[in-house]
Amino acid sequence: MASLRTWLCDFLNLISPRLCPVCNKHMDSNEEKVCEHCLNQLPYTYITDFQDNPVFRLFERKFRLGRTHSYIRYQHDLNSHLLVTQLKYGHRPDLARFMGSRVAREILPYGFFTDIDGIVAVPLHWIRQWQRGYNQSAQIALGISDVTGIPVIKDAVKRTRNNESQTHKTSVKRAKNVENLFQSVSGIPCRHILLVDDVLTTGATLTSCAQAIAQRNPRITISILTLAKA
Ligand SMILES: [Zn+2]
Structure with a gap:
């Protein structure tokens, strides 16, 4: 057969x-x-200390932070840029899920997922999701779930504005652009969630999303995983 x-x-x-x-x-x-x-x-970050790395320092003290990891470095002249462009804009949800599974398999032996009992993907605005047909971060989350068995929590948080790309903004404008960008719409029945996004730049979007979740779920610990880090 x-x-x-x-x-x-x-x-x-x-x-x-x-x-x-x-x-x-x-x-x-x-x-x-x-x-x-x-x-x-691919330019892997090889981060294996999940509480002492550049990603951790970006989010430290902004909410109850667990562990952090970014899988690859994102640079415009590197293959990681082509890969992320394809999984984001190339109608390739399967590619996003595949990469989610890969990163999960890689960091699972180092104890990254210990105690995590739910996975939440940073949501797109519904118009953006409708245009694209899928949310690449939700697909990465599904790939992680495939490997770890940790359930994906859907619809716990929503994006209130279809804000433009953050890439060309100054950090002050970025911070302004993400104010109240997310709304936590239901309580999350978990103690420690993993918040997943595709690309990390300044961390402003992820911080905004995590803080919206933390406001509604004050006891929750939030770990952060992104596929790429600029
Ligand atoms: Zn190739």
Whole structure:
């Protein structure tokens, strides 16, 4: 049965080759969503101390912070930029979920998920989500859940404005832009959640989201995971 499956995959690959979203080259049938070469070349942060790293220092003392991790460095001239662009704008929710599973498998042995009993994705505004068809951060969260078995908590927090991209704003404008950007719409029945986003820049958006959650759930501990860090 396995050999039939392999044969079918090889055949399908021959008539409709699957391309790596990063280098655009044909992938082998044993390669899943990104070719092995590109996966090996990604600029990983190798963060394994989850309470002493640059991400942790961004959020320290802003809410009850658990652990933090960013998987890869995000730079415009690197493959990580191509990867994030594809999973965000390329109609590739499967790629986001795949990367979520990868990061989870990587940090699970280091105890990152200990005590975490729920996963929350930073929401898009409903108009943005409707346009894109999916929320890439929610897909990353599902990938993490696939590996850890920790449930994804949906609809606990919503984005109140369809704010423009943060990328080209000064830090003062960014802070202003995210004021009351999120609203916690229901209590979260967890003690320690993991808040997931795709790309971390200044941390203003994630802080705003975490504080909205913390306001409604004052005893909750919040850990932060992003796929990439600028
Ligand atoms: Zn590739």
